[in-house]
Amino acid sequence: MDCINQFSAKNPVKTETQTAFLEALQKTHIHGSIETEGHVNYVIHTTPWNLRCQPKPLALVYANTADDVAAVVKLAAQYGIPIQPRSGGHSYASYSLGGTSGSLVVDLAAMDKVVVDQKTWRATIGPGTRLKGVTDGLLKQGKRTIAHGVGLQVGMGGHATVGGQGPLARMYGLTIDHVVEMEVVLADGSIVRASATENSDLFWALRGAGASFGIVTSFTVITHPISTSVTHYSFQLTIGSPNDAATPAKLAAFFMKWQEFISSPVVLADRTFNSTIVIMNWAVLIQGTRFGTKAELEESEVMVLMNKHFENIDLKCRELDWVASGVAWETDVVYQVTGSLPIPMYMKSLSVRKDKLLTQEAITRWFEYLHKHAPGDTVWVILGDLEGGAISDVANDATAYAQRDSLFALTVYSIAKLPFPDDVLAFLNGMIDTVNNAMPDGNFGVYPGYVDPLIPKSEWPTRYWGANYPRLLKIKEKYDPNNVFANPQSVGNHLVSREGTMSAMHITPVA
Ligand SMILES: Cc1cc2nc3c(=O)[nH]c(=O)nc-3n(C[C@H](O)[C@H](O)[C@H](O)COP(=O)(O)OP(=O)(O)OC[C@H]3O[C@@H](n4cnc5c(N)ncnc54)[C@H](O)[C@@H]3O)c2cc1C
Numbered sequence: 001m002d003c004i005n006q007f008s009a010k011n012p013v014k015t016e017t018q019t020a021f022l023e024a025l026q027k028t029h030i031h032g033s034i035e036t037e038g039h040v041n042y043v044i045h046t047t048p049w050n051l052r053c054q055p056k057p058l059a060l061v062y063a064n065t066a067d068d069v070a071a072v073v074k075l076a077a078q079y080g081i082p083i084q085p086r087s088g089g090h091s092y093a094s095y096s097l098g099g100t101s102g103s104l105v106v107d108l109a110a111m112d113k114v115v116v117d118q119k120t121w122r123a124t125i126g127p128g129t130r131l132k133g134v135t136d137g138l139l140k141q142g143k144r145t146i147a148h149g150v151g152l153q154v155g156m157g158g159h160a161t162v163g164g165q166g167p168l169a170r171m172y173g174l175t176i177d178h179v180v181e182m183e184v185v186l187a188d189g190s191i192v193r194a195s196a197t198e199n200s201d202l203f204w205a206l207r208g209a210g211a212s213f214g215i216v217t218s219f220t221v222i223t224h225p226i227s228t229s230v231t232h233y234s235f236q237l238t239i240g241s242p243n244d245a246a247t248p249a250k251l252a253a254f255f256m257k258w259q260e261f262i263s264s265p266v267v268l269a270d271r272t273f274n275s276t277i278v279i280m281n282w283a284v285l286i287q288g289t290r291f292g293t294k295a296e297l298e299e300s301e302v303m304v305l306m307n308k309h310f311e312n313i314d315l316k317c318r319e320l321d322w323v324a325s326g327v328a329w330e331t332d333v334v335y336q337v338t339g340s341l342p343i344p345m346y347m348k349s350l351s352v353r354k355d356k357l358l359t360q361e362a363i364t365r366w367f368e369y370l371h372k373h374a375p376g377d378t379v380w381v382i383l384g385d386l387e388g389g390a391i392s393d394v395a396n397d398a399t400a401y402a403q404r405d406s407l408f409a410l411t412v413y414s415i416a417k418l419p420f421p422d423d424v425l426a427f428l429n430g431m432i433d434t435v436n437n438a439m440p441d442g443n444f445g446v447y448p449g450y451v452d453p454l455i456p457k458s459e460w461p462t463r464y465w466g467a468n469y470p471r472l473l474k475i476k477e478k479y480d481p482n483n484v485f486a487n488p489q490s491v492g493n494h495l496v497s498r499e500g501t502m503s504a505m506h507i508t509p510v511a
Contacts, residue, residue, distance in 0.1 A: 011037045011056040012101050018058055021079035025059055025104075028071050032062030032110060046097060046105075051344040052420045053094035053453070056101040064110045066183060066191050066217040073215065073484070074189030076104045082486040085215040087127045088155020092347050093453040095211065096158065099487035106215060108157055116141035116223065122180065125219045127157030135326050144223035145322075147172040149449075150329040160219050161210020162449040163401050165409065167289055167329055170271045170389025172224055176207040176399060177390070181220040184213075187484040191217070205475045205491075208400030209448065209465060212472070212491035213479055227272075227291040230325035232332070233306075234287035235313040242282040248367040254284050255363050255384070261309050262386045263357060263407060270302045271389040279382040286310070287332060288386070294319040344420050347413045348432045348452050350444040351406035354388065362438035369434040378424050381413045402466035403445045410435075411450060429454060448489075457494045464489070 014022070022036055035042045036059045045060055058081060063069045069085075076083050085106045086096035097105055111126035114137025121144055125134060132152035138144040147168035149159060156175075164175020172178070181195040184206065194203035205213050239250045258277045261267060267275070275288040290297045294317050297303055307313065320328055352358060358366075374380060387406050396404045403409075412431055414424045436444060446452060448464040461469045472491045476483075486493055 014058070017079055018081065018102065021076065021081050021104075022059060024075055024079070025061070025072065028075055030061065030068040030071055031064035032068055032107075034062075035060040045107075047342060048094040048097055049090050049342050050092055050094055051342050051418060052346060053097075053099070055094055055097045055099060055103070057097050057103050057105045058101075060105045060107055062107045062110060066185060069106055069108075069185045069215050069217055070189045070191050072104065072106060073185050073187065077187055077189065077482065077484045080482070083215075083484055084211060084487055085127070085157060086155075087157025088130050088153060088159070090151060090154045091158060091451060092345075093451045093488075095451060095487040095489070099453065099489070103486075108155075108215070108217070111217060114138065114141070116144055118142060121223050123221050123223050125156050125160075125221060127155065127160075127216050127219065129156045130154065131156070131159065135323075138223055139226065139322065142223075143226050143322075145226045146175060146178045146221055146223055148175045152326065152330050156219060157216060158211070159449070160221075161206055161216055162208065163403075163447055165385065165387060165391070165447070165449070167274050168224075168291075169387065169391050170274055171291070173390040173394060174401065175221075176401060177394060178221040178223070179207060179219050180222060182206055182216045183218040185215040185217060187214070187480040187482065201475050202479055204398075205400050205472055205479075208402065208468070209472055209491055211487060212476060212485055212493075214485060226322045229293050229319050229321060230289050230291055231294045231297040231317055231319045232287070232289050232325065232328055233297065233315060233317045234285060234332070235310070235315045237284040237286070237310075237313075239282060239284060242371075247282065248371040249364070251279065251284070251367040251370070252360075252363045255279070255358075255367070256360060257310065258286060258384060259357055259363075259408075261306065263354070264305060264309075266301045266305045267386070268388065270300065273300070273302045275386045277382075277384040281379065281381075289325065289329070343415050344418050345413060345415045346420065346425055346428055346454075347411060347450060348428050348454075349409055349411040349446055349450040350432060350435065350442075351387075351403040351447055352408050352410055352442075352444065353405045354392070354407040355405070356439065356442050357407065358435065358442075359439065362435055362442075365438045366431065366435050369431055373427050373430060375421070375423055375427055378421070378427075379415045380427070383409075383411045383413070385409045385411070396466065397468055397471075400465060400468050400472055402464070402468045403447050406445065406447075409447055409450070425454065451489060453488055455489075460489050461491075461494055465491075 061072045082103045084096050084098050087108050108128040112128040113126045116123045131148050131154050148164050149166040160175045237254050272291040278285045386408050392404050412428050416424050446463040476492045
């Protein structure tokens with residue numbers, strides 16, 4: 001069963017093959033530890049960030065080196081056991097625990113070194129490094145940085161193989177756009193390098209769909225000098241009572257205004273500027289940063305436009321240094337929205353393309369839906385995140401990441417108690433369906449970093465990877481024909497029929 005409401009799922013009864021695999025695994029010589037059901041730490045270490053999705057892995061292997069990873073991959077492949085690596089464990093659907101019970105999890109937390117070459121300013125980063133460690137390591141070794149997301153507990157392994165959107169992305173592109181080389185363990189246990197000149201097809205696939213192709217054990221990235229000051233701005237808009245019949249129209253008007261603002265030539269031209277809109281249980285907040293001083297923000301064209309466009313706003317600005325800015329981004333956006341501790345949550349998203357912005361009608365219908373159907377006792381959040389800039393300088397088919405032409409990501413979340421209520425899942429799905437139906441030619445993609453296990457099988461391949469999907473399938477066939485690296489929405493997995501636990505495409509029994 002995929003992650004619908006798996007919080008109470010027990011470990012399923014093991015098959016003969018699984019039992020034989022576990023016996024063989026205990027005899028494998030690796031540096032890290034192995035934990036299986038019954039091990040003292042198994043329950044704690046298999047508790048995911050999103051408590052709504054709690055698959056039960058067959059085993060957890062803590063790898064210290066690429067050789068450790070290779071040894072267990074080789075063994076699991078022989079037995080047809082699906083594998084997923086875990087770096088920071090921040091998958092929205094617990095895909096690093098396999099996404100469904102019965103997988104082998106290869107934990108990479110110990111592979112967390114950051115080393116900056118002082119001549120080339122290129123850095124090698126271990127996949128288990130959290131974004132906090134990436135920021136600190138690059139700062140300490142030469143005041144350098146890369147573009148990445150705002151959740152500082154997110155791991156480099158899952159982030160730099162799927163995308164990596166964040167405040168610097170409009171200037172420097174996604175995290176994947178910084179990667180020039182990767183060391184990767186393939187399904188046959190071999191350790192290879194992938195770059196523009198070596199295994200270039202694999203390199204292409206690993207930048208947007210990494211979890212389906214191998215386990216990256218080291219990233220080499222280009223870095224940039226940090227900005228010495230960053231100015232954060234925010235202002236709140238008041239809409240009045242949620243029960244007011246005028247509320248949907250007011251929300252729709254605010255959202256439309258924000259969309260007009262971020263798609264204006266002034267904002268499009270200023271890549272140091274970014275903006276998010278947060279609508280949380282009937283309060284609207286617009287916030288973001290501009291790289292540079294407060295005085296520079298105040299003098300910028302974008303600020304002139306913001307004051308004019310939104311009228312009579314109570315704008316708050318604060319100039320921060322690099323480290324304080326990173327912390328502020330996380331506390332302002334991530335903590336406010338989801339918190340840093342494990343929670344039961346569900347999230348959906350859409351990538352809204354520059355040439356297919358939401359129409360007035362779609363926005364109106366969306367907020368009418370919200371007003372009518374929002375469950376009263378549930379926290380819900382809508383987040384719009386400006387993208388574009390350097391992300392869109394790269395062609396949609398230059399890497400597996402297929403949302404390059406998105407102007408903003410629209411995400412909707414809910415946090416609720418367990419058992420996670422069906423009506424909350426239905427509410428969020430209904431909200432996104434309303435937008436989709438009102439924009440039948442919107443052709444919305446979905447960023448696979450905001451993985452959503454409830455997108456139907458007939459849709460997720462193209463929603464996540466668009467026109468890149470056929471090429472991904474070919475590369476999958478070449479590097480992982482037996483579907484060793486699998487989760488419920490990995491490349492090729494819509495072709496696999498599964499009952500109960502997931503089985504590989506062609507399981508090769510051990511001789
Ligand atoms: C609180 C929070 C905030 C977030 N903020 C942002 C943000 O600002 N911007 C953004 O773009 N995204 C953001 N995300 C999404 C995040 O980028 C993805 O969920 C990402 O995949 C998490 O990486 P991880 O290593 O922490 O997760 P994991 O759960 O360890 O892995 C996620 C997936 O990647 C695979 N994977 C992990 N390591 C490797 C590896 N070494 N090689 C190949 N595959 C691997 C896993 O098997 C799994 O399928 C956020 C997520 C959360 C929960």
